[in-house]
Amino acid sequence: MSKKTSKSPRKLGANLAQIADAAGVSKMTVSRILRDSGGFSEETRERVMREIDRLGYVPNRLAATFGSEAASTLVGVCVPRVTSRLYGEVLESIDRTLFRFGYQTMIGVNDELPDVEEKWLRGLLSWRPAGVILSGRSHSSATLELLKATSIPVVEIWDLNTSPLDVSVGFNHFDCGHEMGQFLIGRGRRRLGYVGIQPSTTTMGSIRSEGFQKALSSAGHPLVASELLHDKSSFYAGYYGTENLLSRESNLDGIYYQDDEMAIGGLFFCQARNIDVPGQLAIAGWGGMEAASILPQRLTTTMVSTQGVGKQAAELLVARLRDEPCKDVVVVPTRLVPGATA
Secondary structure (H helix, E strand, O other): OOOOOOOOOOOOOOOHHHHHHHHOOOHHHHHHHHHOOOOOOHHHHHHHHHHHHHHOOOOOHHHHHOOOOOOOOEEEEEEOOOOOHHHHHHHHHHHHHHHHOOOEEEEEEOOOOHHHHHHHHHHHHOOOOOEEEEEOOOOOHHHHHHHHHHOOOEEEEEEOOOOOOOEEEEEOHHHHHHHHHHHHHHOOOOOEEEEEEOOOOOOHHHHHHHHHHHHHHHOOOOOOEEEEEOOOOOHHHHHHHHHHHHHHOOOOOEEEEOOHHHHHHHHHHHHHOOOOOOOOOEEEOOEOOHHHHOOOOOOEEEEEOHHHHHHHHHHHHHHHHOOOOOOOEEEOOEEEEOOOOO
């Protein structure tokens, strides 16, 4: 509960006009005092602040956003999913960092579909945001035109864009998949499969798959088979995806999964069917899920810094808003962790 500094009853909901009338000044003077922009005497400031305290004035952020001289404090953030642990951690880091600088987030979900992102952006721009943070680098032509017309700072995250719209923070998903392909080949695996989700467009998971397959082909051992599910990534999807794949190709010696959730599901399928991992079948995921490190067999995966992506994205956006010098491309390191499953 806030501590009252006046014995008078606090009247909530007072607006600028009421404050100005009570203090005997103009609305513009009240606005200048609230923004500390100068043009008033100390005596006037004290008189206005006394009335603000007495009447219990609460700034109207919505009104400020839509047309006063005050700058917007809203930042739009659009990610593929909010149910994903990885994106959840990125969002948490972004929100915590922006809050520290006095900004608030407005979150959207695009399912990695450019047209959904475009629709979200159109709605967001009606709130006059200070800037936007978008996941990925695939945007519709209409989205690009909207961003160009508004001229607000834009940070693209997660999938590194070396020619960003404005600023990019992330890592190369193709390289992540390629590195894992080389690793498994180096471990003597020659008949490898892939389990993931069937994308309706080019997604970051499909880009990792491309990198993985490129590494296998370059080594002379192309991908034997894949199972692409019309579903969302989950433990169960990984479980039955593995079952489907091995029912067709029982002699595989390794499987790369779209992410750790699916890989853990695959690992549980193997345990249920007494398939020796990694002796008979290697399993590898992506993302560095916390559960992957406490399994009876630590999962072979690629660790990504979700906190690092979120924090740097938010800090760079604020730097752009303040016209401070900043890099336009920031690479966040990833790390392949050789676990006990490959």
